[in-house]
Amino acid sequence: MIKANNLLAETRAIETRNEFGLSNTEAINIFEVLKYNANVSIIKMSIESGLYGLFIKKGEVQAILININTSLGRQYFTAAHEYYHLKYNINLNGKQKSLEKEADTFASYLLMPREALNFHLKKRLTKKNKSKIDISDCLYLENYFKISHQALILRLKLDNHIKNKEYQNLKEINITKAAKRYGYSTELYSKVKTDADIIVESDYAELAEEALEKNKISESRYNEYLIEGGYGYLVFGDDDDEL
Known part of the structure; x- marks a missing residue:
């Protein structure tokens, strides 16, 4: 069984940011980054199979199809995930668990580099004069980096900012209710509402x-x-x- 090379995926995420002229501490809109920096069309549409998304490369055309029947946070992550396959696994044939894991790692660090997470987390905890991460900190980071709740708390755990018990407690929180309670928009966590059958973001x-x-x-x-x-x-x- 081939294991995922997570270190390689993280390195590729940082290299990709550098190629795009992005710093390792700034937040990004992945749709705009791929559109303007990588010439990738983002096509949002309903995918009945339940897939989150897929990539297409045909001649000069590069596109990522995203299932519009998912939350905005999921869509951002899917775009970054599929870009990994588009860039590094162009001959991908079917699902390979190790490559899917690498794509997840790449997406996480492309949207939120380790340096950025450390910087903004330390800055917030210092400002609040506390050392323990709570749901308010999660909401702040999720909305700053445009990343889903599950993706954030998993990174906090993997990067040793929280222990497994804290991870489980944060995982059980109803994030939509928490967002409302702390004054955040719920669009990052809820299924996107639209009357359009297809939305294309591209300069193609x-x-x-x-x-x-x-x-x-x-x-x-x-x-x-x-x-x-x-x-x-x-x-x-x-x-x-x-x-």
Whole structure:
């Protein structure tokens, strides 16, 4: 059985941040980072199979499909997880437990580097003049780094900030109720509500339009690019256009 190389995954997360020109202490919006720094389209749609997401690479097209029927925190984590596969496991064939674990580790440290967690946790505990982490600290860190409650407390445990008993206690908390009680939005923890069947975050359509205008591609190839990039509705029309 092949074991996950978590140290390698963490190193790759930091290297990726450096490639993107990001510091190791700042929070990021992973959707925007992948869109503008990695030319990856984010396509949010309902995936009935129950998958959190998957990646697609076809020619020049790079896209990550995310199940919109999940919480925003889960969607952020999924985007980072799938980017690991897109970047390092392009020939991935089916689920391999060790690679899935590595992708989880990569996602965790890409969203919240060890240096960043240590810095902001120490800063907060010092400001509050305390040494023990409680749910208010978790909520602060989760919303700052845009990471789910489960992902945060697991990192706190793995990085030895809390013991297993504290981890179990924090795990049992109803995080949505806690967020409301402490004045935080619940969108990070709740299923995202939207009337759209598909949401695409990408500059792919703009790039295709520029190529067409400069006669770098034919109109038929332009339409193919749009369809491949998840913009088929621009080619075939949208029901709303008929209203």
